[in-house]
Amino acid sequence: xxxxSSVLVTGGAGFIGxxxxxxxxxxxxxxxxxxxxxxxxxxAIKRRNVELAHGNTNYTLREGDIRDQAFMEDVFAAGRFDxxxxxxxxxxxxxxxxxPRYYNDVNINGTMNVxxxxxxxxxxxxxxxxxxxxxSSSVYGVNAKVPFHEDDRVEKxxxxxxxxxxxxxxxxxxxxxxxxxxxxxxxxxxxYGPRQRPEMAIAKFIRLIHAGDEVPMFGDGTTRRDxxxxxxxxxxxxxxxxxxxxxxxxxxxxxxxVELRELIGLIASALGKxxxxxxxxxxxxxxxxxxxxxxxxxxxxxxxxxxxxxxxIQSAVRWHLDHAHH
Numbered sequence: 455x456x457x458x459s460s461v462l463v464t465g466g467a468g469f470i471g472x473x474x475x476x477x478x479x480x481x482x483x484x485x486x487x488x489x490x491x492x493x494x495x496x497x498a499i500k501r502r503n504v505e506l507a508h509g510n511t512n513y514t515l516r517e518g519d520i521r522d523q524a525f526m527e528d529v530f531a532a533g534r535f536d537x538x539x540x541x542x543x544x545x546x547x548x549x550x551x552x553x554p555r556y557y558n559d560v561n562i563n564g565t566m567n568v569x570x571x572x573x574x575x576x577x578x579x580x581x582x583x584x585x586x587x588x589x590s591s592s593v594y595g596v597n598a599k600v601p602f603h604e605d606d607r608v609e610k611x612x613x614x615x616x617x618x619x620x621x622x623x624x625x626x627x628x629x630x631x632x633x634x635x636x637x638x639x640x641x642x643x644x645x646y647g648p649r650q651r652p653e654m655a656i657a658k659f660i661r662l663i664h665a666g667d668e669v670p671m672f673g674d675g676t677t678r679r680d681x682x683x684x685x686x687x688x689x690x691x692x693x694x695x696x697x698x699x700x701x702x703x704x705x706x707x708x709x710x711x712v713e714l715r716e717l718i719g720l721i722a723s724a725l726g727k728x729x730x731x732x733x734x735x736x737x738x739x740x741x742x743x744x745x746x747x748x749x750x751x752x753x754x755x756x757x758x759x760x761x762x763x764x765x766x767i768q769s770a771v772r773w774h775l776d777h778a779h780h
Contacts (some may be wrong), residue, residue: 459483459484459536460485460486460533460535460537461478461483461484461485461486461535461537461539461695462485462486462487462488462529462530462533462537462538462583463478463485463486463487463488463539464487464488464489464520464538464539464542464568465488465489465540465541465543465588466487466488466504466515467491467500467501467503467515468489468500468542468651469649469650469651469684470588470642470645470684470688471487471489471539471541471542472500472503472507472649473647473648473649473685473688474539474692475487475507475513476506476507477688478692479507479510482512484512484514485507485512485513486515486529486535487507487514487515488516488517488518488526488542489504489515489517490517490518490519490520490542491517494546495651495652495653496652499649499652516529519564520560520564520565520568521560521563521564521567522567523567523570526567526571527571527574527575529571530571530574531575534575535575535583536583537584537585537586537695538568538572538583538584538585538586539586539588539691539695540565540585540586540587541588542560542564543560543561543564543565543588543618543619544556544560544561545651546615546653547613547615547616547739547740548613548737548738548739548740549615550614550615550616550739551614554614557615557618558614558618561615561618561622562621562622562625565587565622565626569625569629572585572629572633572635573629573635582633582634582635584635584637584638585629585635585637586638586691586694586695587622587626587637587639588640588642589619589620589622589623589640589703590615590642591641591642591643591644591680591705591707591744591746592611592615592616593608593611593616593619593620593623593641594606594608595608595611595612595616595741596610596741597741600743600745601745601746601747602705602744602746602747603705603747603750604641604703604704604705604750608620612739612741613738616739622639623639623703626639626701627701630700630701636699636700636701637702638694638697638699638701638702638704639702639703639704640690640691640704640706641703641704641705641706641707641746642682642687642706643679643680643681643705643706643707643708643744643746644679644681644682644707644744645682645684645687646681646683646684646766646770647683647684647685647766647770647773648770648773649684650770655714655717656681656717656721657770657774659721660721660725660774661774663718663725664727664775666727666730667730668730668731668732669729669730669731669732670732670734671714671731671733672714672734672735672736672737672740673714673733673735674715674733675713675714675718675733676713676714676715677713677714677740677743678711678712678714678742678743678744678745679712679743679744680707680708680709680710680745680746681708681712681717681766682707682708682761683759683761683765683766683769685760685761686759686760686761689757690704690706690755690757691706693755693756693757697754697755699754704750705746705747705748705750705751706746706748706751706757707744707745707746707748707759708748708761708763709745709748709759710762710763711744711745712763717763717767720763720767721767721771725771
């Protein structure tokens with residue numbers, strides 16, 4: 455993909471999206487962001503996320519909803535994109551259980567609009583745009599086989615959020631098969647770091663421990679997650695934009711698991727505080743472990759995560775302390 459290539463990033467004001475946009479602008483690429491600044495969390499956070507990009511002549515913000523077909527067609531008609539990175543979605547396992555219809559509407563109907571636009575606006579000499587779709591490790595469900603490999607069976611999702619991501623992977627394959635444009639589905643494993651959504655565990659724990667408040671620990675603290683620093687995820691996304699793939703599903707993780715109680719300890723140590731833990735029952739939809747096999751990512755994308763959890767937590771804590779006034 456050429457240096458002046460045009461990229462659409464849906465959800466580009468969010469946590470991962472805003473970091474990706476800054477990386478792409480730094481590479482000299484033209485970037486159009488679509489974001490609706492919804493109130494899932496404070497929209498002012500997302501407004502701050504995009505402040506650095508404003509004023510860059512290669513940056514355009516289109517404020518609107520991926521569920522609005524006419525709006526999306528207008529974005530595509532004006533943009534002539536070489537690549538579409540589709541990050542926009544309703545995120546989170548637990549809230550999806552409370553609002554399954556909303557998650558279905560945004561994640562499935564919104565993604566259908568993106569796919570339809572990729573199909574309809576393929577009149578460039580290079581053909582239809584490459585699509586990079588943000589999937590999730592949640593599609594693996596309660597997977598007894600570890601580490602999780604892309605060829606593992608994944609038809610038993612245990613949350614509406616996971617089910618929408620799995621359905622979108624299938625529809626992405628359908629559109630690739632019918633219309634020929636290349637698609638890479640990236641299964642993200644618990645992404646964290648500066649600008650992380652405030653309701654996510656690491657951001658929430660940093661905030662609570664720093665304030666001296668109780669930290670909710672669901673279960674006995676032995677659940678394990680594969681935590682992936684945002685910079686490594688952005689590396690994987692950028693590599694997938696240029697990779698010689700036709701249709702692939704690829705894990706992006708750190709390929710190391712960390713117990714919940716260890717995670718809390720790392721955050722407390724970085725803050726120099728003792729955590730006050732409130733033990734609570736395990737939550738519906740949560741899985742006991744996530745653990746990425748990243749061999750395929752390494753082979754196809756040259757993916758090699760550089761942030762072990764200890765380094766990533768230190769960085770996340772420093773960012774929080776620098777931005778606590780927000």
